Amino acid sequence: MKLFLLPVVVIFSLQVFAQPVVNPSKTSSTQQSRRYFGLHFDFHAGVHDSLIGHNLSEHGLDSLLTAVKPDFIQVDCKGHPGVSSYSSNVTNATVAPHITKDPLAFYRAVTRKHGIGLYLHYSGVYDEAVLAKHPNWAVQKADSTINISKTSVHGPYVDSLLIPQLNELADYGADGVWVDGECWATVLDYSPAALARFQTETGIQTVPRSDKDAAYSAFVEFARQSFLQYLGHYVDAVHRHIPTFRIASNWAYSSMMPEPINTHVDFLSGDLTPSNSVNSAALEGRVMAAQGQLYRKPWDLMSWSFWYEFNPVQRQGDQKTAVHLMQEAAEIISLGGGFQAYYQQRRDASISRREQPAMVELSRFVRARQPFCEGSVPMPQVAVLYTNSTVRAFNQSLFGNGQTQRISGVLTALLDAQLPVEVLSEQHLKGRLNQYPIIVVSQQDSLDPDFRRDLLAYARQGGHLLIIGAQTSRSFAAELGVSPAEIVTAGPRFILHGGASVVLTGPFLHVSITGENTKPIGQFLQSEAGDPVSGVIATETAFGKGKLTAVYADLSRDYQKHQSAKLRDFIASLAKPLLTKPLVEVSGSKLVHVVLNWQHDRTAVNLINTGGRHADPQVFTYDEVPPLTNLTVRIRADKKPNRIVQQPENRSLPVQYANGIATVTVPKLAVQSVLVVE
Known part of the structure; x- marks a missing residue:
């Protein structure tokens, strides 16, 4: 059925898919669906973690994966301290002491048995341990002192540790890597290698040391382009080693760098602010969705499963309830993206099952809506x-x-x-x-x-x-x-x-x-x-x-x-x-977010209940979102729809049609429903 100014939508869709394709062999629908719903675990191993692998339980992981049924899990392999939590054989790696059982081999074996993808959390630019060994690999500050945590994208780090370790992870049979501590951790670099390259490439010989100096903006732009070259270099190198290994650089091409995609990253991803995440998801998801649609990149966003505040002091609050996380997930999947939730991994690399009931509820919520959200294009x-x-x-x-x-x-x-x-x-x-x-x-x-x-x-x-x-x-x-x-x-x-x-x-x-x-x-x-x-x-x-x-x-x-x-x-x-001729209008509550999509040759109107104190900094989490009732939805259509179905409730709504407008009443909106127009 042709609805909603269909010719305009078709023109839009054709334009999206006529854009230059980056790495098209990596974006099949099967691979995209493998990252639709997942669980992320990390613990940023340190030099004092001496019991890694001690409590790994195949029975426990079997039970978790069977109950939650994610498409993939992501587990720790190297965090910001730079300590590898697996038995790395790379020369410059810093491996945690006394690994009793290799976690990556364990997680790969069990996830493969379940047909579930395995992705690895790896800290890139941000690596303290390698700089303790090789301080000359570090970023230098404007005063020539060493940055003890940030590696230089102009130094040996990328070829001497990052690429060899990513190749090693690919050899484990992992499906891909989620590289953390990347664009957001990159800073201005005054190391000799960086300055020599800046002078050669720009012809500017006087290096600016502050934003008041001439050519400072040129130096900043040089630093940005240097990161992109670094990113493109290691992604291409690992793809040459194993082309099917999928790589995302956390927050690359997001609101942090909303520029055209010019490297061969396989997917886009980021982790939301732990607080006020419903509104954060609404914003960040829209930036990611636009990038993903234009460049044919699958994308997902990660919710922290617990409340946390970085500034002014680090404070951790309660674990979020399932309904709290459902609201965050709804904002993301309504835009056509995938969703993952971050739960902390234990210091021994095992996974606690304490939050399994919430994980199961969250999984059921996302899976029920997947047929009506995945592959969506906004109108x-x-x-x-x-x-x-x-x-x-x-x-x-x-x-x-x-x-x-x-x-x-x-x-x-x-x-x-x-x-x-x-x-x-x-x-x-x-x-x-x-x-x-x-x-x-x-x-x-x-x-x-x-x-x-x-x-x-x-x-x-x-x-x-x-x-x-x-x-x-x-x-x-x-x-x-x-x-x-x-x-x-x-x-x-x-x-x-x-x-x-x-x-x-x-x-x-x-x-x-x-x-x-x-x-x-x-x-x-x-x-x-x-x-x-x-x-x-x-x-x-x-x-x-x-x-x-x-x-x-x-x-x-x-x-x-x-x-x-x-x-x-x-x-x-x-x-x-x-907006003189709106395609959709909703009345009856001010607590509804509306996402209007074209999905699998049909119109899909997402309704999200944003009630609850998700934006209140004094509230860590909540366990109830009052349902909204009797919402009136008016949908512009060139003829009366055969039916309008509220999904996943599978409730066919009575339709009134007059003057090109189909009107339905939604009797109850819990967290998220999709009105599918047929």
């Missing part, structure tokens, strides 16, 4: 822009997700307003901007000039840009028909919306309207209970056949911090009118 509706140019311009580290705060709150607000949203970078939108009724530009303060012109051309041709942020709106002032003044960082400020006050903490850009096609939206208030005062908080500008809507304040961090219902409604009031 274009709302795109939130996350540009490489802004990430590169403002990241304090070489690779990191610090710039996600520019979009994370706005994304969550749009999702909390029941809008289907994707997070896309330049490469995902190139040549297909006009497929999106709305493109949201939230605090993207360093747009590439060519891409900026593309955005304005999109609006002239009938598209709608929602521009959010003091600095971003300033950069579009001429097109918005406003005259900008100073940016004020002091807050808070109150605005009037829908008869109620909404607090914003800034920064704010003061503007005056100069364009005849520009009209103001909203009003400032003197105080929370005060009268309206002069000032422009937002505007709407006719622009060619399209529209530019701008908010002259940073909104993302406000919503990220307190998720105000009033701020959510304010953001929704700007976005929803721009």
Whole structure:
């Protein structure tokens, strides 16, 4: 049955699969399904772990794998301390003392018996033990001192330890490796080898030592490219050894480095923040999904099964309940990705079965939804822009997700307003901007000039840009028909919306309207209970056949911090009118995230119950998500569907059809359901 502007969806799908393929032999559907659901275990072995292998139990692992039925497990082989927890024969390896039984041989034998994949957790750039042996392999800081934990991507480490060990792991018969401590652990390197290469490749002879020095940006870009060359080098070397060995570099090509994929990594993966993981999964999953679809890469994300805080001090809380993890899994699998959960491995390399009941519940949840989520492609509706140019311009580290705060709150607000949203970078939108009724530009303060012109051309041709942020709106002032003044960082400020006050903490850009096609939206208030005062908080500008809507304040961090219902409604009031013919609308609760997919030649509307205190830093975990009832879902269709089925409940819903809209009522939403339109 042809639904939802099918020609547009087909054009999108063809464009996705017409992109250059990287390592196409590694992305068969069988191999992808092997990483749909898995369990991750690691313990970062150290030099004092002297009983490794002592308590390995084939009966215990048999029972666990039989009960949980994962596609794969990942176990420790070398963590950040750099100590191998298996009997490595590589010359430069540091092996834990007194390994009583080789864990990798054990795990390979048992997983092979169950037909389950075995992947290994291996720390790459981050290796303390090898640097204790070979300090000249380390990154050097700007003051020429040694970084005791980070290896240089220009040194012997990659060829003298990393590649030989990965080849050794492949020879064990493992299916692949999840390389941790990689892009996020890479730092600026002032070692002699790095500086010599920088000078040779760039012609710049004076090495910048701080961000105030000339050519500092060139040095940072050189360091980024050096990591990518290092990554490509070892991936290709291991593939030459055993082509079927699958490699992911943790967080490569994610929100930490949202750039085009230019190496032969086999799949994409990362581990979510241990707290507020439902919202983290919603953001990170959308970045991964866009990359995976464009470059035909399978992808998955890992949830920590326990609450943990890295800063300001390391604090560990409770193990998460099954329902808590289900919500995190729902955000990921609804986007077409795979899911894995991280449970701590014991110091002797064995696996505790204490959390097996939660693992079983989680497995049943994911498996029940797999037929309705796997292989999904999103239908274009709302795109939130996350540009490489802004990430590169403002990241304090070489690779990191610090710039996600520019979009994370706005994304969550749009999702909390029941809008289907994707997070896309330049490469995902190139040549297909006009497929999106709305493109949201939230605090993207360093747009590439060519891409900026593309955005304005999109609006002239009938598209709608929602521009959010003091600095971003300033950069579009001429097109918005406003005259900008100073940016004020002091807050808070109150605005009037829908008869109620909404607090914003800034920064704010003061503007005056100069364009005849520009009209103001909203009003400032003197105080929370005060009268309206002069000032422009937002505007709407006719622009060619399209529209530019701008908010002259940073909104993302406000919503990220307190998720105000009033701020959510304010953001929704700007976005929803721009979506004149929405493909799906949901009402009845503000606790629903909506993901609109094309899946196996059918429309699939994912509904996720986001109730529960997952965003509360004072709550480690929770064991109940109240069900939502009587949700009204309106789906645009060119004719009445044969039926709409709520899955995995297999509940056929009565359909009312009028004026191109099919309407159903979902009587109960527990955590995640998929409405399959047939």
